[in-house]
Amino acid sequence: MTDTFHLTVSVDSAAPLRVYPAWDYDENRGIRRADHRTQGGASTVAVLNTQAQFTVPLPWVSSADTLTVRTAWANGREVVWTVNASESSRRSWNCVITNQDDPLPEREAVNYNFHRGILFLRESGGAGEIDGGPFILDDATWGLLDQAYNVLT
Numbered sequence: 001m002t003d004t005f006h007l008t009v010s011v012d013s014a015a016p017l018r019v020y021p022a023w024d025y026d027e028n029r030g031i032r033r034a035d036h037r038t039q040g041g042a043s044t045v046a047v048l049n050t051q052a053q054f055t056v057p058l059p060w061v062s063s064a065d066t067l068t069v070r071t072a073w074a075n076g077r078e079v080v081w082t083v084n085a086s087e088s089s090r091r092s093w094n095c096v097i098t099n100q101d102d103p104l105p106e107r108e109a110v111n112y113n114f115h116r117g118i119l120f121l122r123e124s125g126g127a128g129e130i131d132g133g134p135f136i137l138d139d140a141t142w143g144l145l146d147q148a149y150n151v152l153t
Contacts, residue, residue: 005056007119008080009072016082017065022057029053030122052093052123054081058104059116066104066115073097081121095121 005025006016030053034046061069072079082092097103097119104117 004084006080006082006084007069008082009068009077016080017068019056019058019065020060022059024055024057026055027052028055052095054093054095054119054121056081056119056121057117058119059114060108061104061115061117063113063115069097069103069119073099073103078124079121093121093123094125096124098122 008016036044081095084090103119104115106116108114
């Protein structure tokens, strides 16, 4: 099974967007810290937490999915970024879209109904990965929502 990626715009969304990042997809951890200096000149650094950061180049995004992503970005909505990297587990994070400008500004040259761009995601709150358990989000057999062995049904 290959890696698959999903972007859920709100927690109550019934249909996550399946996206296909380009090869230069990147996951990093950033440190959120606070620097303080006393009147005497002493410096202290408080590490508050670490946050996951994702750079997601997205080619061939449909117009409907582009509208959903742009609306979430414009309204500052929290999204759930899910990576299904194996048949046994998935990894998810609550994130915010941190793009300064439109995350999908360009149209594909071959078909103007599709857009492309780079999505910058940052984990919100530094809570870490969401426990996804053994559920496979998109497998043709094991991940169907109407199956008796799926823990979500």
